[in-house]
Amino acid sequence: MDRAEVTELVLSAKRMKGLTWKDIHEKVSVSTSPIVVTAALLGQMRLEPNEAAKAAELFGLPEEAQILLTEIPYRGSLTEIPPTDPLIYRFYELVMVYGTTWKELIQEEFGDGIMSAIDFDMTMERQPDQKGDRVKLQMSGKFLSYKRY
Known part of the structure; x- marks a missing residue:
């Protein structure tokens, strides 16, 4: 499993559960900003172990995904310059x-x-x-x- 796969699992679970990023932030972390939590779940930052455990429970993620959420990511994942979005x-x-x-x-x-x-x-x-x-x-x-x- 790699970090991109974890992001896809998170986005799929978010979609299927009808959650907003605000909902997710409230369930995952009270001490970290909503921007950092969102960035972490999109693969650009990392979560603390207790936050990763809450995210894994919320999204039904496997143990390896939970561990990957705590690891330092490879940041700056834009693949197209200029970006097309x-x-x-x-x-x-x-x-x-x-x-x-x-x-x-x-x-x-x-x-x-x-x-x-x-x-x-x-x-x-x-x-x-x-x-x-x-x-x-x-x-x-x-x-x-x-x-x-």
Whole structure:
């Protein structure tokens, strides 16, 4: 069994049980964000052993799948660049259009370095709007300076 197979088992069980990611988060973890739990179940993060046990019970996963949920995954599984899914492509488009601007503004404020995707928080919320609801994403990553040798 590999991590992609576990993800397929999770998605199948989610579909068959009529669960939402919010439902799943509430049953799997009270201490980890819903974004991290979802990412873990989609193969991009890992769960703590107690969370993996709850997920395995919820989805009826075999023991090997439960163990795989706790292992460090191979991250960044986009197989097509640019991505072809329209929603994911819009994030790619944001980086293509605003990436150089974000880089300039961050480095002007902080210096030569990067924003961590490891020491990182993200929230997502729905913002009602009379012209059509909006998606609000907030990202916060630790600034890491480049070191000179």
